[in-house]
Amino acid sequence: MIKLLDRYIFKEILSPFLLGVLLLTFLLLLNQILTLTEWVIDKGISILTVADLFVRMLPSFFLLTIPMAIAFATILAFNRLSFDHELIALSVSGIRVSRVLRPVFMFSVMVVFLTLLMGNLSAHWGTSSLKSTAIRMLKEKIGVGLEAGRFTEIFPGLMIYAESITDATKMDRVFIYDRRSPQHPPHVIVARSGFLMNNVGVVGLELQNGAVYTHNNLTNQRISFASYSLKVRLPLPQSPASVDGKNVQDWEKQQIAVQKKYSLAYASFLFCFLGVPLGMISGKGGRLGPFVAGILLILLYYALYNVGDYFFPPNGGASAMASWVPNMVLTPITILLFIFYTDETAFARILRKCQRGKEG
Template sequence: MIRILDRYIFTELLSPFLTSLGGLCFIIFTKEMLRLVDLVVSRGIGPASLGKVILSLLPSFLVLTLPIACLIATISAFNRLSFDQELTAIRAAGVGFWRVVLPVVVFSGGVFGLTMILSQWGQPWSNVSLKTLALSVIEDELTLPLDSGVFNEPLSGLMVYVPAPHQANGQSGIFIADRRNPQKVLIIVATGYQMLKQNDHHQLGIRLFDGAIHQIPEDPLSFHRVTFQSYDFWLPPASRSLKAKTERKTYAELIQDLDQTKWADSGQLRRLMEYYKDTAFPVATFIFGLLGVPVGIVSKRSGKTGGFAIGVLIIIGFYLLNVLGEFLVTALIFSPFWGAWVPNVVLMGLTSWLLVRARRG
């Protein structure tokens, strides 16, 4: 009987889990649809590259949707079991409350394991894969679009302004402010320009005509000006900066950076908090699965809609706790560890209290 009961409860959990997981992934995918269409229309990427993008997005989608689907599944299953008095009949047959919860523990443990794998290995692979794919698109379609009448920023610290549409004779004028090196700020003005490209090195440049280079040193009393008839202004290879971004800092590197700033750098604190969340979030998936048991039992009078609404409120509350934790970390009130784990502690306390009440009831 026990094995039959386990299979029955597991089946009751699996159906709403798969349904909600598919629905949630579709909702998130719909949000990204415009970006994917833009990639096809503006970048002209092929079906194979588009498939790689979708495959690379899946781990991030699943890390977000698996905990919610697990909560909805347990709420829906126990809401129905309680509403149809099946749970009462099971307990009247001598099956204890914790024995009924055991299949949920196993089911939630499986979802926890899957979320942990995706969080620790799938999501980092997804981020690197997307950036690598973006790198290949940049290298295949190496261009430097410069919009006229606006300040273009192709690189951080580099500002390019073209006052008028580029004419055939190249006499449209161009203004470049290069602040990438604070100790050597360059202002370049030219009457014309021509785009340059080195496919072998994946590098772009601008050939400037009839202009001047103004160097602004740190000493305000000194000033340097050089005129030229032709000057080639090369940008660093597109792959260099992007490849550097594909590598995530290790835990030891983050600790070292924080030690240098005396743990006052809010950006580094948030990154360290993300490392702790890689473990805390999968654990929240397991807690969500257990929390759905008492919530489903309590919400039997309100039906499936009421149980779903309560589940949404729980998810919103958990999200707000995470936002609060991040704020307290950046405000230097909480450590990154507690900022990531306090929402789980609160959630576990609520789950334990509701489970005890459901057992007594």
């Protein structure tokens, strides 16, 4: 009976949890899906590259949707158990309310580890793999976007014209107008031939047999070259050990991301237990009650998160504490509600009131 009860309540939470993760992730990804589709259709980026980027984006979205999904799942599960009088039946059968909470604790531990896993994957893919995928997309965009006989702005301030293009990489009779740097005057590059570079962390062109023309202080300058590399360097991720004083802000951002990961994992644990009393309370609201309670809980959490950002701004020394403000507020609320609604005497009294309210 006990093992059967564990499986029953576990399944009651698992089904809405999985559905909630899929639905909430889809809603958050909807705008990105439209953007990625536009890249394939309009920009010519390969489907495999876009699919790779899409997969690498998922952990960062799961990190947000898992806590929201577990909040809805536990509220829905205990709302149904309360609404269908199953909790009353268990109480009459001699099963204490605290016994019903064991599968909730098991599920909360599983969700905490899942949230931490998504946080680690998001941190890794968001720095190294995701940037390497972005570099590959830029190279594909250049190769696909260049058209023979037309001026193409492959980067802001960098205009390229090639009379002929072969294999999407090799160009003949190249004209380039470069005005990317505000500290230096614009210059024109003319070359007999060129090809796209394919180095790690670098996107650019390798030009042969040409000249660079610059107009500065009413003087014209011409520099001939046999080989010239036009590079656009992209920042590669740094390990914490390589961060120096010039990158203190980047290091602070990393610390904020770490604290956010742990705070969301704790929020997942908190929502598991907060959903129990909220599900019982929302039972009086019928089938719509848990949805209203879940939405209000999520809105309250992110409102408190914004309050944390206000009191602990990103440029402050304690900015990493901002993500913990909602947890610090909701933890005592959860403890009070949880103790009150799982107390055996109070529990029976509340259920009787709910039952009389439905019959009345």
